[in-house]
Amino acid sequence: xxxxxxxxxxxxNSINRRMFITGSLKFFIMVGIVSRxxxxxxxxxxxxxxxxxxxxxxxxxxxxVRGEFHDYFGNIIAGNFEAYQLHxxxxxxxxxxxxIYRLKDLLExxxxxxxxxxxxxxxxxxxxxxxxxxxxxxxxxxxINNHLYDLNGVKPVISISRNYxxxxxxxxxxxxxxxxxxxxxxxTQAIKKNFVPGLKVGKAGLEKTFEEKLIGTNDIERYEVNxxxxxxxxxxxxxxxxxxxxxxxxxxEVQKLANELLKDKAGSICVMDIYTGAVIAMHSxxxxxxxLFVFGISQDDxxxxxxxxxxxxxNKTLQGNYSPGSTIKxxxxxxxxxxxxxxxNFRVKCTxxxxxxxQTYHCWKKKGHGYMxxxxxxxxxCDTYFYEVARRLGVDKLSETAKKFGLGKxxxxxxxxxxxxxLIPNTQWKKNALGKGWLLGETIITGIGQxxxxxxxxxxxxxxxxxxxxxxxxxxxxxxxxxxxxxPIDKFTPLYKNSxxxxxxxxxxxxxxxxxxxxxxxxxxxxxxYQFAGKTGTAQVKKITEEERELDxxxxxxxxxxxxxxxxxxxxxxxxxxxxxxxxVEHGGNGSTTAAPMATKLFKLIIDRHKIRExxxxxxxxxx
Amino acid sequence: xxxxxxLTTNRLGFFQKFRNFDYILLICILILGFISLATxxxxxxxxxxxxxxxxxxxxxxxxxxxLVMSFVNIKYWFSIGYLAYVAVIGLxxxxxxxxxxxxxxxRWINLYFINLQPSELMKIFIIVCLAxxxxxMKIENVNSIYAILTSLIIILLPMGLVIVQPxxxxxxxxxxxxxxxxxFAGINYKYFIYTILGFIISLPFVIAFxxxxxxxxxxxxxxxxxxxxxxxxxxxxxKIAVGSGGIFGKGFLKGTQSYLExxxxxxxxxxxxxxxxxxxxxxSAILLVIYAIIIYRIVAIGASSRSYFAxxxxxxxxxxxxxxxxxxxxxxxxxxPIVGSPLPIMSYGGSSMLATMIGFGIxxxxxVHNQQLIA
Numbered sequence: 001x002x003x004x005x006x007x008x009x010x011x012x013n014s015i016n017r018r019m020f021i022t023g024s025l026k027f028f029i030m031v032g033i034v035s036r037x038x039x040x041x042x043x044x045x046x047x048x049x050x051x052x053x054x055x056x057x058x059x060x061x062x063x064x065v066r067g068e069f070h071d072y073f074g075n076i077i078a079g080n081f082e083a084y085q086l087h088x089x090x091x092x093x094x095x096x097x098x099x100i101y102r103l104k105d106l107l108e109x110x111x112x113x114x115x116x117x118x119x120x121x122x123x124x125x126x127x128x129x130x131x132x133x134x135x136x137x138x139x140x141x142x143x144i145n146n147h148l149y150d151l152n153g154v155k156p157v158i159s160i161s162r163n164y165x166x167x168x169x170x171x172x173x174x175x176x177x178x179x180x181x182x183x184x185x186x187x188t189q190a191i192k193k194n195f196v197p198g199l200k201v202g203k204a205g206l207e208k209t210f211e212e213k214l215i216g217t218n219d220i221e222r223y224e225v226n227x228x229x230x231x232x233x234x235x236x237x238x239x240x241x242x243x244x245x246x247x248x249x250x251x252x253e254v255q256k257l258a259n260e261l262l263k264d265k266a267g268s269i270c271v272m273d274i275y276t277g278a279v280i281a282m283h284s285x286x287x288x289x290x291x292l293f294v295f296g297i298s299q300d301d302x303x304x305x306x307x308x309x310x311x312x313x314x315n316k317t318l319q320g321n322y323s324p325g326s327t328i329k330x331x332x333x334x335x336x337x338x339x340x341x342x343x344x345n346f347r348v349k350c351t352x353x354x355x356x357x358x359q360t361y362h363c364w365k366k367k368g369h370g371y372m373x374x375x376x377x378x379x380x381x382c383d384t385y386f387y388e389v390a391r392r393l394g395v396d397k398l399s400e401t402a403k404k405f406g407l408g409k410x411x412x413x414x415x416x417x418x419x420x421x422x423l424i425p426n427t428q429w430k431k432n433a434l435g436k437g438w439l440l441g442e443t444i445i446t447g448i449g450q451x452x453x454x455x456x457x458x459x460x461x462x463x464x465x466x467x468x469x470x471x472x473x474x475x476x477x478x479x480x481x482x483x484x485x486x487x488p489i490d491k492f493t494p495l496y497k498n499s500x501x502x503x504x505x506x507x508x509x510x511x512x513x514x515x516x517x518x519x520x521x522x523x524x525x526x527x528x529x530y531q532f533a534g535k536t537g538t539a540q541v542k543k544i545t546e547e548e549r550e551l552d553x554x555x556x557x558x559x560x561x562x563x564x565x566x567x568x569x570x571x572x573x574x575x576x577x578x579x580x581x582x583x584x585v586e587h588g589g590n591g592s593t594t595a596a597p598m599a600t601k602l603f604k605l606i607i608d609r610h611k612i613r614e615x616x617x618x619x620x621x622x623x624x
Numbered sequence: 625x626x627x628x629x630x631l632t633t634n635r636l637g638f639f640q641k642f643r644n645f646d647y648i649l650l651i652c653i654l655i656l657g658f659i660s661l662a663t664x665x666x667x668x669x670x671x672x673x674x675x676x677x678x679x680x681x682x683x684x685x686x687x688x689x690x691l692v693m694s695f696v697n698i699k700y701w702f703s704i705g706y707l708a709y710v711a712v713i714g715l716x717x718x719x720x721x722x723x724x725x726x727x728x729x730x731r732w733i734n735l736y737f738i739n740l741q742p743s744e745l746m747k748i749f750i751i752v753c754l755a756x757x758x759x760x761m762k763i764e765n766v767n768s769i770y771a772i773l774t775s776l777i778i779i780l781l782p783m784g785l786v787i788v789q790p791x792x793x794x795x796x797x798x799x800x801x802x803x804x805x806x807x808f809a810g811i812n813y814k815y816f817i818y819t820i821l822g823f824i825i826s827l828p829f830v831i832a833f834x835x836x837x838x839x840x841x842x843x844x845x846x847x848x849x850x851x852x853x854x855x856x857x858x859x860x861x862x863k864i865a866v867g868s869g870g871i872f873g874k875g876f877l878k879g880t881q882s883y884l885e886x887x888x889x890x891x892x893x894x895x896x897x898x899x900x901x902x903x904x905x906x907x908s909a910i911l912l913v914i915y916a917i918i919i920y921r922i923v924a925i926g927a928s929s930r931s932y933f934a935x936x937x938x939x940x941x942x943x944x945x946x947x948x949x950x951x952x953x954x955x956x957x958x959x960x961p962i963v964g965s966p967l968p969i970m971s972y973g974g975s976s977m978l979a980t981m982i983g984f985g986i987x988x989x990x991x992v993h994n995q996q997l998i999a
Contacts, residue, residue, distance in 0.1 A: 010763045011932060014810040019923065019939050022807070026946050030916065033950065034909060036957045040867040041905040048867025055864065056880045226884035 057235065058225045061196045064216035065160050067243030069174055069206065071252045072278075072480065073616060076165060078174050078207070083161035084141035086133040086154065091126035093153035103132055103154065106147060107140055127230050131198075135161065135295045162200055162294045166252065168287035169259045172315040173250070173478070175205020176290030178297075190215045200294060205315075206246070206478065209415055216243030247480040249278035251613065257605050258283035261598045266310040266586035268317040268457040269598065271606060274465040274571060274580050277474035280606065282458070284316040310586075318412070318419040321454040322584060325537030326381045326519075326591065327569045328402070328449035330467055330505050333374055333386075335401035336393045337501040344504060347371050350384035357440055361387050362549065364538070378508035379518045381536060383448050390447025395438060398446065399426040404495045406462040407455050411476050422459055425452035450540060457584045460569050464535075465580035467505055468571035471496035509533040510574055513596075520568065520596035525603065532572025532603045536591030539565040555589030563587035568595035572603050579606050636993070641695055644992040649921040652914050653690075653969070653984060657683045659911065660970045662876070663899050667890050667972075670877040675891050675972055682974050686981035693985025698993045701986050702933050705756030708749045709778070715742035716785040729789045741975035743786045743794040747801050747948075748979045751940045752986070754778060754805035759933040759998065766810045775806055792838060793963035797948060804943040808936050845961035858888045862956045865901040873904030891972040893964060897956045919946050925991040931998040934990035941983045 040048065069078035086103070093099050100121075104114050121130050132154075136144070144156055162177045164170065177200040184201050185192050190212040191201050201215070202208035222236040258269035262285030271280040288305050292298075297305075305312050314320065336342045352368035354361050363369065363383040369376070377385035390398065402408060408424030423429075425446065427438035445451040455463075462476055473493040496502050510533040512518040514526075519536040542562055555563055566588030571580040581602055588594035636644070664679045665672065693701075715733055719742055723730035732739045754775055758766065765771055779802035786795040807816065831839060844856050865881035874880065879901035882890050890898050900908045919942050926938025945968055952967040954960040966976040 007762050008932070011810065012935075014763065015808050015932075015935060015939065016927075018808050018810070019927070022939070022943055023923070026919070026943075029946075029950055030912065033953050033957070033959075034912060036954075036959060037866070037900070037905055037908050040863060040957060041869050041900070041908070042871055044867050045870045048864050049870065051864045052868035052881055055861075055886050056884050224880070224884065227886040232884060 055227075056224050058223055058229070058231075060221040060223060061194070061218040062221065062240070063160075063196050063199050064194050064218050064240050065242040066162060066177070066200070066216060067214040068245045069170075070245060070247045071250045071255075072248065072613065073251070074247070075252050077170050077248070077250070077252060079163050079165065080160045081163035082158045083134065084136040084138065085131060085157045085159050086136060086141075086144060087157050088130045088132055088154050089127060090121060090124075090130055090153075096121075099151055099154060100132075102147075102151060103144075106143055107133055107136070109133075125229070134159075162291075164290045166256070167289045167291065169252070169255055169283070170250075171205075171287045171290045172284040172317065173205055173248075173255075173282050174290070175202055175207035176293040177201055177207055178203050178293045188212070194218050203293065204418075205416070206248075208417075210244075210246060210479075213246065214243040217241045248478050249273075249276075249280065249480055250282070250478065251280050251606075251609055253609055254281040254602070254606055255283055257281075257602060259285065259287065261601060262286075262585070265588065266316070267584045267588065268320060269581065269583050269602070270317050270458050270461045271579055271581040271602065272461050272465045272476060274469040274474065274577060277465075277476040278480075279476055279478050280579065280609075282317050282478070284314070284318075284320075286310045286312045288312045315416075315418060316584070316586070317457045318416055320456055320584065320586075321420050321422055322457070322565055322567070323451075323453060323539040324407075324449035324455045324460060325539035325565070325567050326383075326449060327460055327535050327537035327567045327582075328453065328455075329378060329381065329386055329447075330509060330535055331402050331405060331407070331463065332390055332393070332398060332447050333378060333508065334467070334496075334501055334505050335398045336389045337374075337504060338401060338497045339393060339397050341392045341397075342374060342389055344374050346389075347373050348377070348382075348385045348388045350382050352384075354384050354387060356387065356391065356444060359441055361444060366552075374504070375508045375511055378505075378535070379511040379515060381512070381519045386447040387444045390443050391440065393443075393447075395443040395446055396426045396428075398443075399424045399429075402453075402463075405466050407459050411456070411458045411462050412478070415478070419458075420456055422456050423452060423454040449537060457582045460567070460584075461580055461582035464569040464571055464582060466495060467502060467509075468577045468580050471499060471502040506533065509535050509571075512536070513570070514574070519592045520570075520599075522592070523596035523600045525600060528575055529573060530603050530607050531574045532570050532599065533574050534568055534570025534572075534596060534599055536596055537567030537569070538589075538591045539567060541565060541587070555593075560587050563589050566591045566594035568592075568599050570596075570599045570603070573607055578610060579603075581606075638695075641992045644994070645694065646921055646925060646988065646991045649918060649925070649984070649988070649991075652918045652921070653687070656914055656918070656969045657687065659899070659914075660895075663895055663902075663970065664891070664972060666877050666879065666902060667882065667895070667898060669883065679972055682977050683969075686977050690981045690985040690988060693982070694988030694992050696989055698929075698931065698934050698986070698989045698996050699998055701752065701989060702756055702759070702931075702998050705752045709753035712742050712745050712749045713782060713785070715740065716746065716782060718742075720785060720788060723789070729791055731789050731791055731794075738974065740978075741973075743782070743789070743791060743798065744973075744975035744979045745982070746782045746786070746798050747794070747944065748941070748983045748986075750779065750782060750798055750802045751805055751937055751944060751983075754802055754809070755933050755937040755940065758805065758809035758936060759931075761809075763810060767812050767815075772811065772815070775802070775809075778802065790835065791964065792834075793965050796963065797944075797951070797965060800947050801940065801944040804940040804947075805936060807943075808939045841961045841963070845958075858894070858962055859958050861886045861888065862894055862897045863958050865897045866957060869901040869904040869908075871905045873900070873902045873907055876902055878902060892966055893952065893962075893971065894956055895970045895972070896953055896967050899970070900956075915945075915949055922987050925987055925994070929990050929994045931990075931996060933998050934994070934996075938987055938990055941987060945980070945983070 065080060068076055071077050090096055117132055124130060141156060148154065180191055180195065180199045180201040185195055188211055194215055194217060196218065202211045217240040219240040220238040221234060223231040224233050224235055225231055254271055258281045262269060262283065265285055268284045270282045273280060286308065292301050349371050350363050350369035352363050352366045369380055369382045372382045372385040402424045408422050410419045410421055412419055430436060430438050442451050446453050465474060471494055473495060513520045513532060513534045514524050520534050525531055541564060566585040568583040568591050571577045581599060583595040583598050585594045661680055661683065664676045668676050719730060719733040724732040724734055724739060726732065731741050731743060733742060757775060761771060779799055782798055783795045786798060831842060844859065861881065865887055879898055881887050881901055882898040887894055887897055899911065922938050922942035926935045929935050929938065948965060948968050951960060951965045955962055955965065966973050968980045969977060
């Protein structure tokens with residue numbers, strides 16, 4: 001008993017000693033855990049709170065609403081419309097197969113489209129939105145709405161999308177929008193900043209140029225999400241800003257007429273205010289419907305546009321390099337007058353052809369014009385006269401004058417990256433570019449706008465405008481912008497040496513249209529309100545052989561690609577000029593028969609519209 | 625006098641037993657149960673759903689069981705010590721043979737009315753068994769080869785059976801429970817020191833033999849930011865949850881980390897994270913205090929017990945519970961690698977709660993019968 005009790009005591013001593021050690025250890029460990037808790041929850045609280053918010057809050061950007069294009073009178077020429085779309089969230093659909101086949105029937109989807117939708121479905125998470133259709137007709141949209149009762153999880157949605165109400169009328173000018181690609185994102189900061197999947201950005205024309213202004217800013221939605229990225233609740237909605245609306249100088253009525261006149265033809269028409277430089281119309285034909293591109297163009301449509309021999313994708317107004325033909329003659333004559341090479345009394349005898357430097361140069365009139373003075377030569381567009389003048393003038397002096405009047409350089413500067421410069425040749429240029437010396441024969445054909453010389457329709461329009469306004473520099477522009485309006489005409493930059501010379505040229509052009517024997521006499525308007533002055537041009541696309549010259553074929557007898565381009569430049573009303581225009585019809589044959597009659601129709605409208613334009617301006621001032 | 629006391633204590637009436645209850649311990653357990661229910665309700669998204677209901681049923685049944693157990697004389701628990709151990713070994717073998725496999729390990733056995741995880745029970749019954757083994761042993765014999773070898777076998781046998789499941793975490797916890805008994809039984813300090821030294825030295829070799837997922841856990845613990853969405857995800861998200869709780873927490877049912885499902889295993893091993901996120905530092909400290917009181921009461925009951933068996937059981941059980949809590953919390957606070965170890969009472973899981981409640985039952989029985997001597 002004593003033994004066992006002393007053993008017990010020993011055992012108890014041992015266990016109590018160890019309990020004490022254990023207890024102390026427990027205490028320290030407890031303190032450790034509490035300090036760790038303190039460290040995490042009190043000291044580092046801010047850091048972990050931020051991390052927790054980062055976990056749970058996610059931002060969604062919505063596509064910004066694009067700014068519009070208005071014409072001068074406030075008509076929307078590129079606007080936004082409400083596109084009817086159909087969204088499905090696969091996760092919310094009980095029987096996805098049933099619903100999607102039902103939709104296929106209702107929407108009459110082709111197998112190809114249907115496969116596309118299924119493929120998209122496999123690429124997204126089940127709670128993400130599947131866009132089954134992005135632009136439904138109202139009929140189909142309402143049909144779906146009627147069947148919604150058995151289409152669980154299908155959401156009809158109205159979304160904002162680009163719309164071009166005038167279809168092909170403004171395509172080359174405004175351009176079009178389409179889904180942004182990698183290249184767009186990388187090159188344009190604004191696109192990168194506002195990018196959301198499916199964002200539509202400008203691909204051509206002014207839509208592309210003014211992307212930064214038009215794009216606007218995103219709506220931002222902040223959502224609380226769970227660990228799998230599913231939205232739980234909306235925390236915030238930040239409204240974005242609509243892109244800037246741009247008002248253009250264009251008059252839709254004139255633009256529409258230009259489109260009508262060039263229907264089924266390849267060519268370009270541009271109209272410009274000769275004092276302000278405001279472009280009233282600018283059309284390239286054939287055109288295409290830009291709405292086709294908004295939701296992605298179908299392969300068939302694309303091939304149709306791409307393979308059209310009349311090249312609808314080319315903006316002929318800016319990209320078309322044409323020989324100016326006789327439309328250059330006012331500049332040749334002006335240059336000769338300015339440089340004192342000729343005066344109004346200088347005469348040349350035209351016999352239908354002339355021989356210079358061992359080569360025969362033909363006038364368009366086989367029988368010849370007889371003795372020609374400057375005014376008569378311009379009126380009847382006598383080639384022989386201008387051969388002689390060009391020979392005396394020399395190409396270098398001619399090119400100097402031509403460049404002054406806006407030929408050989410971009411009219412809109414950086415506005416369109418596709419714009420061509422054209423070409424005004426001189427001896428220096430040929431040596432540099434071709435490494436050959438200038439031949440005198442080349443000067444002679446340059447005098448009638450053939451050979452190396454190339455101009456774009458907008459350059460010809462600018463040239464005519466600057467002759468019409470008395471020889472002052474103007475700055476062509478498309479967007480109504482106060483900065484440009486403040487200096488409508490640059491009175492300090494006369495392009496002439498002697499203003500009398502400009503008057504002589506204006507008068508000669510007047511004769512060309514309004515006097516018997518003038519090349520565009522048949523297109524004249526006698527009513528002084530509409531009376532205009534213009535110069536025809538016929539640009540050869542190939543050298544005419546002697547046999548062909550003998551045959552003297554009518555235009556319709558020549559194959560299309562070999563027919564001459566028809567050109568016409570004009571300004572009016574003659575008494576008090578305000579507008580200049582240039583018309584080019586590719587392979588249109590003769591300037592006086594094809595291009596000049598268009599100008600007649602145009603001027604009637606332009607001058608009628610001018611009153612409305614003026615009253616709008618006055619009204620505007622009155623309102624202020 | 626002595627005789628008299630002995631007689632009276634031997635024949636305690638129902639009400640006397642009732643009066644002998646440790647009410648502080650009981651209240652703490654009930655509070656803990658209530659907290660765990662509230663937390664479970666939060667994991668269910670603020671609704672009474674499966675986990676809450678199931679947890680409540682288990683809590684109610686096992687608390688009742690604990691109370692019943694406390695009326696049973698401590699002598700009885702002493703007498704079934706070996707038998708219970710052998711029975712659980714049998715269940716472990718059964719698990720090995722016909723266990724239910726879930727997420728890559730075979731831990732559960734189907735007992736028709738309940739799916740049991742015997743390894744959890746072993747955490748308690750190994751203490752009962754070893755306490756009985758050392759109860760009558762003379763102090764001189766404690767350090768004998770026979771005693772050490774036998775106790776090592778008692779520990780290593782279930783460990784082996786649990787490791788093959790495979791469930792290293794629980795095996796380690798079983799070992800800790802066993803070692804706690806050896807410590808209180810008076811095994812020479814030097815053996816513990818040697819073991820610790822040996823463990824540290826062999827650690828690199830042990831790691832080499834670890835399964836790839838275990839190795840990953842260790843490496844992840846050392847640097848959780850290496851793979852934040854993969855292996856490091858649990859630790860990082862758990863730390864974010866706890867850290868973002870702040871002093872007073874985000875509020876009941878407002879823990880965004882758990883609500884938005886960033887927290888892994890929020891019902892079981894990471895329950896403390898959720899609690900800590902919603903109730904902050906203050907709530908966590910209060911929870912720790914409740915645990916501390918429970919452990920203190922267990923130890924105090926041990927100290928007041930006359931029988932050596934009761935004493936050694938209470939001390940060891942107290943130490944084991946402490947270690948379970950510490951390991952679980954250290955794990956979710958990023959102080960230890962992730963090992964599967966539930967937080968006693970708080971975590972969802974029947975077997976773990978059953979084992980803990982059995983432990984409390986025996987402790988309570990020791991308290992009610994604290995004058996009982998075991999021959």
